[in-house]
Amino acid sequence: MLKKKLGTWRLDRQLVDLLTRHAAHGRRRRFKKDTVLYEQGEVSPHFYFVLKGLVQISIFRIDGSEVVLELMGPDTICGEGSAFDGLPRFSSAAAIEDTETIEFDTSKMTEVFREHPEFALSLLRITSLKQRVLAIRLKHLASREPRERIMELLTRLEEMFAIDHARGRLLVTHVTHEQIATMTGTSRVTVTRTLQRLREQGRIDILDGHILLKRNTVLKKQT
DSSP states (O other): OOOOEEOSOOOOHHHHHHHHHTGGGSEEEEEOTTOEEEOTTOOOSEEEEEEEEEEEEEEEOTTSOEEEEEEEOTTEEESHHHHHHOSOOSSEEEEEEEEEEEEEEGGGOHHHHHHOHHHHHHHHHHHHHHHHHHHHHHHHHTOSOHHHHHHHHHHHHHHHHEEEETTEEEEOEEOOHHHHHHHHTOOHHHHHHHHHHHHHTTSEEEETTEEEEEGGGOOOOOO
């Protein structure tokens, strides 16, 4: 049985290795399930490198409704943008299972960056990657067609988490229909119906809870 990976974001091995090598410049912190790492609107110099567990990044609208941006699993980073600009955070982060992190404090990083410029460059690269993904998501969220938004998410998950399979590309990460819905601004029912329709069309299949993008219909990568 294929071991499921969690989350909707992944860093390449080189970036993970750089962050790991500089973990001594932060402090280890553990968060129990349903504990908040940081809240939307707060000002804080802290950001987090996730070692274990799963962190949900969300934006809360004025009416109280929640928009899930990402699910950050092991070897990912969150909260770095607002930690550096000193402005109120635009999103919240909460552990949706027991989570272990390295907490970095940007107010103490000037000397670290001077001595280890490659650390600063790695954080810059991560921020740039996130901006690119966010721009693509905004483009598709503007669409009234739920199927297009769901396909965009599957495309991104393919780029980050798919492995070759005899029949196509298999997503080794796992997201629920509810999580897909909150990330695409649709409903759980719409996600279920859309995935079922794609399955009936022979575009995808489900193998042991994983989505298989069939070889003749593997999603085109975003440019």
